[in-house]
Amino acid sequence: MLKHYIKIALRNLAQQKVLTVINISGLSIGIACFSLFLLYAVNEFSYDRFHTNANRIYRIVEWWEGEGREAGGSGSVCTPVAPAMKKDFPDVEYAVRMRGTGCLARVNNNVFHTSITFADKDIFHVFSFPLLYGNSQTVLQDPRHIVLTKEKALQLFGTTNVVGKALEIKTDTAFEPFTISGVAENIPANSSVQFNILCNFEHFAQTTMVQESSNNWHMTIGMEAFVQLKPGSRLAGERKRLALFRLKYLPDERPKAKKEKEAVQASFRLQPLRDIHMNPQVEGGNNPRNIWILITIAAAVLIIACINFTTLAIGRSAGRAKEIGLRKVMGSQRKQLMGQFLAESLLLSVFSAVAGLVLAYTLLPLFNQLADRELHFSLTRFPELCWLLTGLTVLAGLLAGSYPALVLSAFKPVEVLKSKIRVGGSNLFTRSLVTLQFVLSIGLIISTIIILQQLSFMRSKNIGFNKENVVMINTGSIDSKKIYPLYKQAIESNTGIVSVTAAEMGLGSNEGQMGRGYRNYKGEVTGVIEYPGDYNFLNAMGMQIIAGRNFNAALASDSTNAIIVNEALVRDVLGTTITDALGKQLVEGKGNGRKPQTIIGVAHDFNFEDLTRAVRPQLFYRPANLNASRFFVRLTAGDPATKLALLNNTWKQLVPDAPFEYSFVDEKFDAFYRSEERWSAIAGWAGGISIFLACLGLFGLAALTAINRTKEIGIRKVMGATVSQVVGLLSKDFIKLIAVALVIASPLAWYCMHNWLQAYAWRINITWWVFALTGFFAILVAVTTISFQAVRAALANPVVALKNE
Amino acid sequence: MIKIRDLEKIYRTEEVETVALNKISIDVKEGEFVAIMGPSGCGKSTLLNILGLLDDPDNGSFLFNNIEVAHFNERKRADLRKHNIGFVFQSFNLIDELTVFENVELPLIYTGVKAGDRKKRVEEVLDKMQIMHRRNHYPQQLSGGQQQRVAVARAVVNNPKLILADEPTGNLDSSNGNEVMTLLTDLNEQGTTIIMVTHSEHDARYSHRIIRMLDGQTVLENIMV
Incomplete structure (x- = not known):
């Protein structure tokens, strides 16, 4: 039976070449778009999970909360806090301070500017950064030892095995010699902790700046500190112990009387390593809301592509009604017919998934540029991608095929054979779906225009001084x-x-x-x-x-x-x-x-x-x-x-x-405003793709409508309708849908973008013309799309249409 | 009213060339009722389509009220058609989505008649065709005879000079068929020229003249007495 389903499905797809191309190209663009956004999301949520002890590693953060201010923290802490924690809490297995800075480096008399990171020697006990050369237990034991990444070693020496070679670094007033004791694999892009050249913190501690801060609990020099807790430790959740620890070293914060209580309370907290990348409450953290917005945009594009499949399948139903009636007369059961339709849509989604993945792979460099990431389609690094993409393919097939399967398989054979059923063309359901497509597309375009306006406003605003030249x-x-x-x-x-x-x-x-x-x-x-x-x-x-x-x-x-x-x-x-x-x-x-x-x-x-x-x-x-x-x-x-x-x-x-x-x-x-630039580009592309997909569907639907209304067009032409009247007749219904979509999308987009703009202290006012312009653009694009089919239908000889009756 | 000379229509596919009309010449006077008969494929429907300005001849001359229309463009043909010609088809060709009233109103919309006048004229013609009580029904809710009466109403609502009927009783039983033929005869008696394609000798007897066709040519003309 399955073989039969597939055979019929393949024949049907081959028979309706234009619709098949529309469906596959639409779905594959949708799947490609969704796959790229999914990869982005999976990558964002995968940050720092590769460390063996990731669930026991915490970053020390300085946390502020109080009346009238939003609670939040900073990963930049004072220099003595990490060693003090290691000394005071038996739960702390390792404590590592890290501080990056710019410096001059000299190799073979060539001087160049580079970044360098100073870290306590236990860094390789805490983080799982594999070493290509050198022993992770001893690699930073000496203050004059340094570790390079593979990429840096290649850049400086042209080879990776550089252990024992010398490198001169000027961090303070003069160049000082260092010996390379290890070469680390390149740091994964999805790591919050990054370095190219790693140097022992003890050396850094001798510089004037660190010496000043080494025992100063009030001074921060942009240093981060991490602790690895022993298995079973609950220190991260024990606020009281952390508060007592803070008061021990910052006794002046002890409230002497209630009325002297500070407006803002500061405390030390331990932030889980895996939380760093996606916690916007701590400085430098990203907002996961943005990822969910991205996934929503991708889902919208995919839904638009799935809707194309559904509307086109329904549109074709008039042509397939006789086949269904005959199959039922021959003894086919409803579930078998549903199976046939679902097999068709699943087959189509498999084709589309393959094409979509090829497309996504091809577009990945462009997407990386757009998203400012270095993403790779790696099933070993992101095993979850495998089942997510398989699930997505099946879901797309089921989403796209379930309605036609349910509706077409319910046809009563006698009514079908007496031509009493008319499902083809546009019924309420297809009209709703087309409207939904345009709601999503129009919403995305409005959002893009508003983001671009805000971006332009921020760039051109007089910020109070002359930043030019x-x-x-x-x-x-x-x-x-x-x-x-x-x-x-x-x-x-x-x-x-x-x-x-x-x-x-x-x-x-x-x-x-x-x-x-x-x-x-x-x-x-x-x-x-x-x-x-x-x-x-x-x-x-x-x-x-x-x-x-x-x-x-x-x-x-x-x-x-x-x-x-x-x-x-x-x-x-x-x-x-x-x-x-x-x-x-x-x-x-x-x-x-x-x-x-x-x-x-x-x-x-x-x-x-x-x-x-x-x-x-x-x-x-x-x-x-x-x-x-x-x-x-x-x-x-x-x-x-x-x-x-x-x-x-x-x-x-x-x-x-x-x-x-x-x-x-x-x-x-x-x-x-790089982030806004990225967002406008992503929303713009998604908006463009969605309107393209919606128009692709509209193109197919207009073709089907023209076919289903061939007789009517013929009669109208015989009665004296001109080409423009026929074009108007076919376009009018779709334009109404787009107008409805504009009415629905405008307040929704206004609401979303109004909320988005609240994040800016300096922002634009949303103006009415954005909605008018988008509506005009959507109608123009749709009319152009429909006109192609409508003019063809209007120019057809009515004799042919009426003869077929 | 109609004068065609050496009219040719050839259908070509990649391999086959079919001569539908082979240098045919016919005259129809104003007020005549002409029936065209012949076996399937003899070219009678093609002739009717050309007479109705729905199709172009390949060669020959076609004078409509002394105007050469054989090579009119689509716009001119549509204009001439909507003001002068009404159509009645075998399969009625009513638009399923429109009511009886709206179907009959359609030609008036395309000729630019104002809404008030349209209503009046549609009601008049529906009354005349005795289908007024069904004005708000859809075609599928009517019997075949009633549908054809609506089609005739639609054909005459613009007061055309010529009605072209393509097997108007082909889908009707004899009683409904006779009713439709009586309607056409009445219209002819009121001065409308009628050209009807039919397979039915019975229907053809309602006409003044029968033109018999074979292989795209006229082979015989019978004047009815």
């Missing part, structure tokens, strides 16, 4: 106290250079921030972002001082206790007016006792972060010993090539052994 030079580990004045003097007077300044922090995406707690006007501690820069920083960057004055190099006090604050600080921390703020002092909340700072000026708010955030309180100061990590050079407008050449040549003359690394500040700000 500013080159930001990364000084790396040069002696910038010495180099900065020389560099500034050398380039400042050249044409094409507007101004030169420097700061200890960068600006834009991935440039980091530093902050401190200050007492606000209510006596509570409020976080303030600090920006140490040169005297002329605000002027050079085009930031506006709206009250008071700028820093003055001639006044000694301006580099000791003078600060310029932004409007947000005046409002949120001082609770006063701009003019009243001048001369006021800002007092540090707690810590090592920074002198109170006097406000000499108020700057207009500028968005130093991405536009999801409102402007937070910020202050600028000029450190007495400015140790700039970034030089900023404002260029005149126009082609920057010759000006960049000047900057590069001057750099090479002053610091020949350090690479000239620069970026443009406007690009660094644009980089805040």
